[in-house]
Amino acid sequence: xxxxxxxxxxxxxxxxxxxxxxxxxxxxxxxxxxxxxxxxxxxxxxxxxxxxxxxxxxxxxxxxxxxxxxxxxxxxxxxxxxxxxxxxxxxxxxxxxxxxxxxxxxxxxxxxxxxxxxxxxxxxxxxxxxxxxxxxxxxxxxxxxxxxxxxxxxxxxxxxxxxxx
Numbered sequence: 001x002x003x004x005x006x007x008x009x010x011x012x013x014x015x016x017x018x019x020x021x022x023x024x025x026x027x028x029x030x031x032x033x034x035x036x037x038x039x040x041x042x043x044x045x046x047x048x049x050x051x052x053x054x055x056x057x058x059x060x061x062x063x064x065x066x067x068x069x070x071x072x073x074x075x076x077x078x079x080x081x082x083x084x085x086x087x088x089x090x091x092x093x094x095x096x097x098x099x100x101x102x103x104x105x106x107x108x109x110x111x112x113x114x115x116x117x118x119x120x121x122x123x124x125x126x127x128x129x130x131x132x133x134x135x136x137x138x139x140x141x142x143x144x145x146x147x148x149x150x151x152x153x154x155x156x157x158x159x160x161x162x163x164x165x
Contacts, residue, residue: 033083049088049110056106063101063110065090072099072110 038051051074053061061076070090077083088110090096095113102109 031077031080031083033085036084036086038086038088046111046113047091047094049112051086051108051110052106053084053103053108054106055082056103058103061103061108063108065096065099067096070096072112074108074110 036051036053038049041048041050049072053076056076056078060078061074064073064075065071066073066087069087070092071087072090074086074088075084090099090112091114093115095115098113100111102111
C-alpha cells in the first residue's frame with residue numbers, strides 16, 4: 001500500500017475545501033493539496049523567498065535545492081490534512097552554496113544571496129569618473145553658453161541704436 005493510499009484520497013484545495021485546508025473540520029480520509037501564499041523580496045545583496053505556512057511545524061517541512069534544475073523545492077505535510085509541494089526558480093546569478101532557510105511563526109524564509117560580483121558593488125565599479133580634460137571642456141562650454149546667453153539677453157533688452165542725430 002503506497003503512502004497516498006494509506007492516508008486516503010488526495011484532493012486539490014478549492015473554495016469549497018478552504019475551511020478544511022485551513023484547519024477546520026475535514027474528512028479524516030482526505031488530504032488536501034494546497035498552494036501556499038508566497039512572495040519574493042528583492043534586496044541589494046540577496047533575494048528572500050517568503051512562504052506563508054500557518055499551522056505547520058518545522059519538522060513537517062523539507063527545503064531542498066535542486067542544482068541541475070536551479071530550483072528550490074519545498075515539501076511539507078500536516079499528516080492526514082494538508083500537503084504542499086512547491087518549486088521556485090533560483091535566479092541565474094545567485095550564490096547557490098549560500099542558500100539558507102529559516103522557519104519561524106508559520107513563515108518559511110529562503111534567503112538566496114547574489115554572487116559577490118553582482119549587485120551594488122559591480123554597478124559602482126562600472127561608473128567611470130570623468131577625466132580632468134573632460135571636466136575642463138564641459139566647464140568651458142557651459143561658461144561660453146552662459147556668457148553668450150547673457151550678452152544676447154542684454155542686447156535684446158536694450159533700446160535699439162538710433163544713430164547720431
